[in-house]
Amino acid sequence: MSTVPLIRGYEVVIGLETHAQLSTRSKIFSGASTQFGAEPNTQACPVDLALPGTLPVMNRGAVERAIRFGLAVGAKVAPQSIFARKNYFYPDLPKGYQISQYEIPVVQGGKVGFFVGDHRKTVNLTRAHLEEDAGKSLHEDYHGQTGIDLNRAGTPLLEIVSEPEMRSSAEAVEYAKALHALVVWLGICDGNMQEGSFRCDANVSVRRPGQPYGTRREIKNLNSFRFLQQAIDYEVQWQIEQIEDGLPIVQATVLFNPDTGETRSMRTKEDAHDYRYFPDPDLPPLVIDPAWVEQVKAAMPELPSTMAERFQQEDGLPAYDATMMTQSLAMARFYEAARDASGQPKLVANWLMGEVSRRLNTEGGSIEASPVAAGTLAALIGRIVDGTVSNNGARQVFDALWGGDTDVDAVIEAKGLKQMNDEGALAAIVDQVLAANAKSVDEYRAGKDKAFNALVGQVMKASKGKANPAQAGELLKKKLG
Template identity: 75%
Template sequence: MSEPVNTFEAQQQGRPTGPLVQGYEVIIGFETHSQLSTESKIFSRASTAFGAEPNTQACAVDLALPGTLPVMNKGAVERAIKLGLALGSTIAPRSVFARKNYFYPDLPKGYQISQFEIPVVQGGSVSFFLGEEQKTVRLVRAHLEEDAGKSLHENFIGQSGIDLNRAGTPLLEIVTEPDMRSTAEAVAYARELHKIVTWIGICDGNMQEGSFRCDANVSVRKPGQPLGTRREIKNLNSFKFMQQAIDYEIRWQIEEIEDGRAIQQATVLFNPDTGETRAMRTKEDAADYRYFPDPDLPPLAIAPEWVERVRAEMPELPRAMAERYVTTHGLSAYDADQLTQSLALAHYFDAAVAAGAAPKLASNWITGEIARRLNAQDLAIDQAPVTSAQLARLVVRIGDETISNNAARQVFDALWTGDGDDVDAVIEAKGLKQMRDTGALEAIVDGVLATNQKNIDEYRAGKDKAFNALVGQVMKASQGKANPAQVNALLKAKLG
């Protein structure tokens, strides 16, 4: 059996380089295990529900007891097809399952059913923004496999426990080319992939429960040199730990090389308490697993008609939605990308626009004040105290100049804290309507000019700050109710 191409040693000619770290180029690739959102396991009817008592959801098939045979879960295959369609990959019309042989206490069968030579999803890419720069990471493959159990080390004195509830849980392992050149780029890729799998509904994305786990392959080299030896950081289950682990691993490898020591290929774990990685075992190669086709599972055949049925059920993808926001609403590519960070956030924006909000102004509020408050309170958009309908009404009142931007912030704060639930009622109760009586405004302007001769002289001498001071005096005299644009126009007219 031939071994697949080692992509960490291939296809590197002409790849872009990233910022150097202490004179070294960083090379990063990812393998992500995405738990599929099926109710039953990949080859049995046992439940995949999280949180059950240990060893209550591992059936005879999951344990490969004599006389049992695995049966493919159709829902898992459909979710793999969805991912392939979302990432522009090729859906293999025929793929094969293999046995990956290794011994570990939480692997009850002594082998894992996975895919090796012919995976179900081949190629594709993930594009994302790093700041305002768009990046693209190429994918090698995504293959279906079953999860192992879990070793438990807490609450055991000198012993470990084994929970086999996860054994047989359906996974889709998504493998990239080594295209990332910085920690920031790697974390941005992981966030984008997390967004995609949750957007299309194939994974709940719960990293704390192990539904989305990333392995980062990290190596360093001097520019122009051959690829360095990589070390694989296993089971990174938060974006914060991902950033810390990769940063530490980069520094450690550079220090080892600078001290004249060679990097040994290994699998390492990250300890969030110490902020360090440590070697767990020597990294295996494919030959060590003695892959061979699983004799109990026939090849997986996916007809074109099946792919098209799944395609017809797909939601609008985030990249397509972002492009629509640019062309239809005139948003920048960056703003459109921010609004499509989750399907719930995009739906919130769409609902606000449908309720009459100007798209650009709604976008500014959602990516600005609302995002800031959600982050500060660790809330999701569907937990926001201000509804999309309320935001739309607020934006309308800004647009028709009923209130100023400053007054709008006061209204928003009242809505967010529960001091009011109707935009117009809050405006009336707080007396925030902008002055529409030009005569009254002109009288205020005349009064300010009559008592601020010094600022007038400084303005006429070319000092712009003096003009701003006059505007501030008018706004103060009007208790913030004057229209700033009108104030500016009146002042300029009266000052010549």
């Protein structure tokens, strides 16, 4: 039986083309700056504009970053690849063509793994190729006219193309998040989606199960994970309604409007032959010596997947937990510091996936913004393990730590959250509870397990929440025989 989710009887087919701006200081074929936020048209040099007499020169740093990515995803790094001219006319493309790669890209194949809920998914990559970015058309504040800013023209991009193997917007989002985390981890892209450093084009189609692929439409320039999901969900419903109404799906490039939550057609979609690709006569083939690949490999950081396997083997974390602990390098370093200080890897992972992530998500921050340091979280976990504070009390302590307190023991003392671990005092409370709740005692002895939980609750109430629940349960069972 198929596990592929269906929407109104249709299977969704999604492939993503992701543009990651490479973290070089200069452009891919010129020495012009890539710094974001400069005044319009102050960072476009004659090479970027292909003025007569200028020639492009390959940026070695951009190639090195492409090699790093290829190694990270287990792809083939082509020993020789070709740059081509992709010809089309658009106001912000000053050359009338874009230098890209077509037939022989620098990175070939590879795969990206991620979790959707607790289900692990792997998506194969078709390719990743180097290319230059175009300029930017500005439509606001120009009194009905369009302004052209060519600062981005020539900015180095790595376009990462997946196979059409995703079957829901949720899968597409988790794939994009995993890819985003990887390029940031590798240091090849800053991942700033607001500045356009990482953006996705989604190719979406629908079909009846078992049928050939349907006609796809490409949603361009999605620069947030939320917009990616909304755009795909709307497009899927639109395509299904078109088909159900007996109307054809026309291959097209579409834009997503975040204000309306709708996609709209921008132009009919071109095929590769429409771009009249041909090898760029100004650029020789890109030759990558195997020794260079080995040099880059030797300097690579430990990959998230490798680190996650280490956390599973050495710390005993489940696969999902280990993946969550390696969703960013900062998260991994925080986890390792708290684990080393507390000696409790699973509890650290639980708190990071639970209370810490919940707070960060609410405030829109990353682990670097956590006001609770790794050592402080480790100290709190230590107080849970030694029985000083209950899990409920620990959450109250965490609230205070998040608010700016830094001394775990001082917070426990000030809030009166220290658990009662005196067995004699606790035994006296248990005796009182048993004497006052004869009905629950009889029900428990008659085989009703819920009655036992009620008795534990009464002990916690009588102790004003200071009893150790585990210790109270043991004493109750002992006295109940």
